[in-house]
Amino acid sequence: MYRGLQRSTTGSVAIVLLCFASLAFAGDPLPSWNDTGPKKAIIQFVEAVTKEGSRDFVPVTERIATFDNDGTLWAEQPLYTQLFFVIDRVKALAPQHPEWRTQGPFASVLKGDPRGITAGGEAGVTALLTATHSGMTTDEFSRMVSDWIATAKHPSTGQPFTAMVYQPMLELLDYLRANGFKTFIVSGGGIDFMRPWAEKVYGIPPEQVIGTSGDLKFDMKDGRLVLLKLPNIAHNDDKAGKPIGIQRHIGRRPIAAFGNSDGDLQMLQWTCYSPGLRLCVYVHHTDAEREWAYDRGSKIGALDKGLDEANLRGWTVVDMKGDWSRVFPLQ
């Protein structure tokens, strides 16, 4: 179905893949990208930093590429996928919480008004996240996410959420890795929500997923050692939190960064305001027919200051409508 799902995890295969990676893309490494500016900019960048002896050469260990997730690797409309998970969890937990029938954001969810989730602002979303993302062990939460993502369907397309990933971006991830890059997710989404499926879908292992995370408690439960998920946020991986998350987890500055909203601006600045050849890319949602069209003023994934800065600094802006021949793998 997807490239990501076909990836083998056995050692010998991995080594063979790595050794022949440079041969694997003898054809077009980015077949779902039209031959327009962004594709040319990406290939030109990769060729420059991987050419030994060239002025722009970057050693393998420093080839760090960071990707936002929501709206950059997969769709974020009409709501972030993680909020659909929250909705389903609230419904599942409701019988144990009769008080939710009248409590702001919980009542909206139970009445089938998903937009009510965000109506209560940050406090409402926090209450929902606390109720659904803490009070269990990391293993229990991981299983909940895995079970949910295996069966839940996107409300507009009826497809699994993992089919709502962008085919051109999957190709880009593969292309970068084939050229020695280490690819990381740097998302405002929950780190524990992304890790259970990111490896299968994107080929990105848990240790390369950076996201918003809560405090943990090392404890005993039913005679077993566990890590309990606590309600308070330890790191908010959005806006200025993105370069901070990058420093904490990676400890070096990326040489390429990919985002789609103002929440990614600081990550792109941290990447491109530094000496040497750098690549900063904004995915611009311009395709109302195959996906969604939104930017300035959108309630989710607003791209406003970021678009101005991209234009000012000559960063690469991907026009989804004009630059991608295909959006989703099943399209």
Added chain:
Amino acid sequence: MYRGLQRSTTGSVAIVLLCFASLAFAGDPLPSWNDTGPKKAIIQFVEAVTKEGSRDFVPVTERIATFDNDGTLWAEQPLYTQLFFVIDRVKALAPQHPEWRTQGPFASVLKGDPRGITAGGEAGVTALLTATHSGMTTDEFSRMVSDWIATAKHPSTGQPFTAMVYQPMLELLDYLRANGFKTFIVSGGGIDFMRPWAEKVYGIPPEQVIGTSGDLKFDMKDGRLVLLKLPNIAHNDDKAGKPIGIQRHIGRRPIAAFGNSDGDLQMLQWTCYSPGLRLCVYVHHTDAEREWAYDRGSKIGALDKGLDEANLRGWTVVDMKGDWSRVFPLQ
């Protein structure tokens, strides 16, 4: 000089090394280990988890090994290396702080009484760390550490601190990596103190170094974007902080863990209290002649509860005197 220092970072060489890694150890992979129990236990474990089709086989992506640093990968006596760095920084900064001449831990440092550093307990150490580890950018701090470690000498041996690493552990790191393991440092030491040299000395890149870390602020300084190091601790990577740091950074449980003190006990429990074949190893400092001999009651690196639990559970305990034919690379 060391294996680590000879490692090339260019892409093609790295790939060639990886492809031929399994051939590179056709001889004895652990020449500085005597043919005693620990060496046998390590090799038996590695052979079992890497043998495809065997009951204990572990896919490459899950071969995570975590190492404490102080006392496990390099010497920690008569004081943690990071405290020698603190001493030298306090001396360097003293002219700008005349008040330090009479202030508890600062006065001890300036009077040449290194043991006075720990005499004031945690509050004194925190004051020293705050004064020397915050108020600058991450890049500035990284340069300070790199400059210091290139020239500072261990007070007992007169050798660079990076020569005070354990040769058998360097061989072990290489052996595990050659068998598809990803090796991580999980240390109570400062993450920003270890990252500048861990790749050169241990072959462990910054993104695989986990340690105690402070809060950061994304800011402008002299017209450039920077991350400022703030005085407060964001994560204390010791004791129960180790499994928490592992979950945050790696997101999976290690299958092998290596430590030397009670501060590592929770990391070893988190690794070995789980189903499947696991390897938990304590390095026991028993060699007063070639290194130092200490365990229960030591002010630095005490091994007390950990030793009891290792004996109780049959974990591997390395007797440095009897199990290692060589301790330091230059010995």
